[in-house]
Amino acid sequence: MHKLSLIAALAFGSLVACTLTCSAQSDTTAPGKGERKSGGIHARVDAMATQLNLTDDQKTKVTALLEQDAKQMRDLRADTSLSKEERRDKVTAMRKEHEQKLKAILTPEQYEKWQQHARQGHPAGAEGEKKTEPKKAE
Secondary structure (H helix, E strand, C coil): CHHHHHHHHHHHHHHHHHHHHHHHHHCCCCCCCCHHHHHHHHHHHHHHHHHHCCCHHHHHHHHHHHHHHHHHHHHHHHCCCCCHHHHHHHHHHHHHHHHHHHHHHCCHHHHHHHHHHHHCCCCCCCHHHHCCCCCCCC
C-alpha cells in the first residue's frame, strides 16, 4: 500500500508539473492574462474527459480541482520560508488530498482507469497519450 501511495504521489507530481509546464509554454502564444492558466488545465480536462468518458458535471469538478491544485503549487513555490523537507511534506499532503478528491469525483471504474494510466506515466490522457506507437524496449 505504501508503494502504491508513493506511485500515486509521483504520478500526481508529474501531473502538476506537466500542467504547469504546459501553462508556461502556452504563455508565449496566449495573449490574454487568464488564458495561460486555464488553457493547460482545460486541455488536461478535455484529455481526461476523452479517456475516462467524464460527464459534464465531472468535467466541471475536475477543472475546479486542477485549478485549485495549480494555485496551491504556485503558492507553495512562492513560499520561500519553507525548508526542502517542509515543502516535500506539503506536496505529499497535497497529492493525497488530490487523490481523495479525484476519487470522490470519478466512478470506481474511471478512478481505476486513471490510476492505471498514472502508473504508466500517462495520467488519463496527458500529452503523452497522443503517441500511437508503443514504447521501445531498452
